[in-house]
Structure formats: structure tokens, C-alpha cells
Amino acid sequence: MSAHGGAAPAGPPGGVGEALSAATAGLPAPLVALDLDAFEANLDDLLRRAAGTPLRVASKSVRVRAVLDLVLARPGVVGVMAYSPWEALWLASAGVADVLVGYPTADEAALDAIAADKAAAAAVTLMVDDVAQAVRASRAAAAHGRTLRVCLDVDASLRLALGPLALHLGVRRSPVHTPAEVAALAGSVAQLPGLHVRGLMFYEAQVAGLPDSSAAVRAVKRLSLADLDVRRRAVRDAVQREVGPLELVNGGGTGSVDRTAADPTVTEVTAGSGLYCPTLFDGYRAFRSRPAAFVGLDVVRLPGPGYATVFGGGYVASGPAAPSRLPRPAWPAGLRLTGREGAGEVQTPLRLAPGRVLAVGDRVWFRHAKAGEVMERFADVHLVRRGRIERTVPTYRGEGRSFG
Numbered sequence: 001m002s003a004h005g006g007a008a009p010a011g012p013p014g015g016v017g018e019a020l021s022a023a024t025a026g027l028p029a030p031l032v033a034l035d036l037d038a039f040e041a042n043l044d045d046l047l048r049r050a051a052g053t054p055l056r057v058a059s060k061s062v063r064v065r066a067v068l069d070l071v072l073a074r075p076g077v078v079g080v081m082a083y084s085p086w087e088a089l090w091l092a093s094a095g096v097a098d099v100l101v102g103y104p105t106a107d108e109a110a111l112d113a114i115a116a117d118k119a120a121a122a123a124v125t126l127m128v129d130d131v132a133q134a135v136r137a138s139r140a141a142a143a144h145g146r147t148l149r150v151c152l153d154v155d156a157s158l159r160l161a162l163g164p165l166a167l168h169l170g171v172r173r174s175p176v177h178t179p180a181e182v183a184a185l186a187g188s189v190a191q192l193p194g195l196h197v198r199g200l201m202f203y204e205a206q207v208a209g210l211p212d213s214s215a216a217v218r219a220v221k222r223l224s225l226a227d228l229d230v231r232r233r234a235v236r237d238a239v240q241r242e243v244g245p246l247e248l249v250n251g252g253g254t255g256s257v258d259r260t261a262a263d264p265t266v267t268e269v270t271a272g273s274g275l276y277c278p279t280l281f282d283g284y285r286a287f288r289s290r291p292a293a294f295v296g297l298d299v300v301r302l303p304g305p306g307y308a309t310v311f312g313g314g315y316v317a318s319g320p321a322a323p324s325r326l327p328r329p330a331w332p333a334g335l336r337l338t339g340r341e342g343a344g345e346v347q348t349p350l351r352l353a354p355g356r357v358l359a360v361g362d363r364v365w366f367r368h369a370k371a372g373e374v375m376e377r378f379a380d381v382h383l384v385r386r387g388r389i390e391r392t393v394p395t396y397r398g399e400g401r402s403f404g
């Protein structure tokens with residue numbers, strides 16, 4: 001990193017950006033690096049917050065098999081929450097013993113491929129919230145003479161009736177919310193040939209995935225958690241009366257691991273984003289965000305005083321199109337995106353704070369807004385510890401896999 005003419009220092013001495021730049025000097029950018037010290041501290045923190053409740057790692061928030069393996073190797077981690085049935089089949093074939101698909105599927109070819117594979121059928125649990133999905137799974141199971149395990153996705157949003165106003169606070173996922181609705185679904189699913197109802201999942205996005213940005217958000221979180229402490233148990237009891245004992249009640253996400261794990265009804269918590277700590281996970285009260293995943297981009301031109309342009313950068317996260325979804329320059333300090341161009345398709349101009357000077361060839365480190373998505377843009381990720389690359393491992397994309 002070079003600085004000219006009395007410029008501010010290039011960043012905090014010994015800072016993470018400096019160490020990443022030293023480790024990756026000579027490697028072409030764009031590139032993605034994972035700071036192993038931060039990653040391991042994040043994993044320790046998630047396990048500490050789970051306080052003995054088993055943890056399931058959300059693969060969508062990782063998308064690197066070698067990193068999933070690091071998590072799975074830790075005592076207290078029970079398996080993977082996959083996001084696609086093809087991914088689940090792939091992970092199961094690679095030896096992951098317990099893969100819960102966190103989302104329903106309508107992909108009959110994928111269901112058939114899972115049912116056709118004895119080991120995969122034993123390792124994978126499918127998610128359903130509608131008989132229409134379960135019918136497809138049942139058909140695949142019956143075609144291969146197997147039993148497939150299914151989990152019921154229960155709506156974990158907060159529903160409030162304010163006079164004539166019906167409020168839905170949370171994501172739009174499962175249609176089943178009340179104990180009676182879930183028990184009725186469980187009964188219908190259990191009657192289908194070749195299916196076994198293994199458990200329930202409640203993903204409280206309005207708690208786990210929302211920073212504590214205001215008193216109103218914190219109030220919604222408090223109300224949601226109080227609702228779920230009662231409702232999870234009532235739903236579980238109603239379903240058990242309908243179909244017999246359940247093995248699994250999954251809940252939570254990075255932002256709620258501690259609170260969700262504290263409910264005795266919950267048998268396991270899910271988390272993934274807290275391993276990389278992208279920018280959308282700044283601002284939670286329950287944990288300290290320790291950024292671990294960084295994208296390195298090189299300055300390729302200097303459009304004029306106060307600006308430097310890096311090659312790459314347009315790795316915009318999913319969700320509502322908003323500035324919060326843009327990648328953010330993290331190092332050196334004093335850089336920001338421009339309002340007009342944001343993060344560009346091929347190149348990204350940066351506005352430099354007064355006194356900050358960058359030269360062609362300088363490396364800048366960005367953080368992504370979300371965790372796993374950025375890995376789709378790179379074939380491999382450098383695992384870095386204190387200024388040295390320990391290992392370079394393929395992402396899902398680097399292994400030729402892309403699941404949507």
C-alpha cells in the first residue's frame with residue numbers, strides 16, 4: 001500500500017487489512033480471503049451462545065465445503081442446514097451424516113435422486129409446509145421403496161391484531177402458524193407413503209436476521225420471543241399428539257442463537273452468517289461482529305483528486321434493493337462508494353477522505369453485506385492467519401457447483 005505527499009497512514013498498523021494484503025501480495029485481485037483467527041473466534045462465540053444446545057451450520061451462509069468441514073469438526077455441531085436438495089445430495093454423498101434442507105422444494109428430479117441413493121435418503125431431511133411438497137417427496141420415496149424424513153416449517157412470524165389491523169411481522173414463508181394448523185399438516189403428511197415426520201423448524205427472521213437498530217425493533221424482538229417460547233411448545237405438543245414423538249425442533253439464526261437455545265423445547269439452533277460477519281450483522285446487541293470474510297480489489301486508475309477506482313466490486317447482496325445491500329470498503333479507512341455509481345459491474349470508483357491517497361496497484365479490502373453469496377463470485381478462498389495464507393480452498397463455485 002503506498003501513500004504520497006503527507007497522506008494519512010494507509011490503515012491501522014497491524015490491522016486486518018494490512019495482514020490480508022501481506023498474505024495475498026502477488027496474487028491477482030479480485031480475490032476473497034477469510035481471516036481464520038476471526039472466523040474461529042466467531043465459531044467459538046456461536047457455540048458459547050448456544051450454551052450446549054447443538055448447532056447446525058447454515059451452508060447458504062458459507063458456500064465453501066472446507067469451511068463447513070471446519071465447523072462440522074467441532075463438538076456440538078450436529079450437521080448442515082442446506083438450501084437446495086441437490087446440494088443436500090452432494091453433501092450427503094461427501095459424507096455429511098445429517099443434512100436438513102431448510103427450504104421446501106418442488107424439484108421432482110432432485111427428490112428422486114435423493115430417494116434413489118440409500119445413503120443420501122438416510123442422511124437428508126426434507127422441509128415441507130404444504131401437502132403439495134410432501135406428495136412429491138412421497139412419490140419419490142415410494143418409487144424407490146424408501147422412507148424419507150421430513151421436517152415441518154412453521155411460520156415463526158409475529159402476528160398481532162390491533163383492532164381491525166392484522167400485522168404480520170416477519171418473513172413470508174410457511175402458511176402454517178397455529179398448533180392446530182401444524183398438527184393438521186403433520187397428520188396429512190404422515191399418512192403419505194414413505195414419509196416420516198422427523199421434526200419442526202421455526203425460523204424467527206424478525207429476531208435472528210434484524211439488527212437491534214431501534215427501540216421499535218427491540219420491542220418486536222421481545223414480543224416475538226415471548227410468543228415463540230409459548231407457541232413452539234404448543235405446536236410441538238399438538239404435532240406429537242398427532243404423529244408421535246419428534247426428534248428435532250430447530251430454530252434460530254446468528255442473531256438469536258442464545259435466546260432460541262434457551263427455550264427447552266428447542267433441540268438445535270442454526271447459524272451461519274455469524275462465521276463470516278458480513279455488514280448486515282453489525283449492530284446486534286447479542287454478539288460482537290468480528291468481520292472474517294473480505295474481498296480484495298486493486299486500484300486500477302485514479303479518475304481525479306479524491307478518487308480511486310478499483311477493478312471489480314459489484315457484489316450486491318440479495319434482499320430489498322437498498323444501500324445496506326452494497327459491499328462496503330473496510331480497509332484502508334476513509335473510503336466510500338459514490339452515490340452515483342455504487343458498486344460497479346466491472347470497476348468501482350471510491351471517494352477518498354481528505355488526506356487519503358491511493359496509487360494504482362494498491363489493494364483495498366471490502367466486506368460483503370451478506371455471508372455466503374459473495375463466494376458465488378470466486379472459485380477459491382484464501383484462508384489467512386496473521387499475514388500468511390494457510391490454505392487456499394475451493395468455494396462451491398470452484399467445485400463446479402451452483403445451487404441457485
Ligand SMILES: Cc1ncc(COP(=O)(O)O)c(C=O)c1O
Binds near residue numbers: 102
Ligand atoms: C431457515 C433458516 N434458518 C436459519 C437461518 C439463519 O442463518 P444465518 O445464521 O446465516 O443468518 C436462515 C437464514 O436465512 C434460514 O433461512
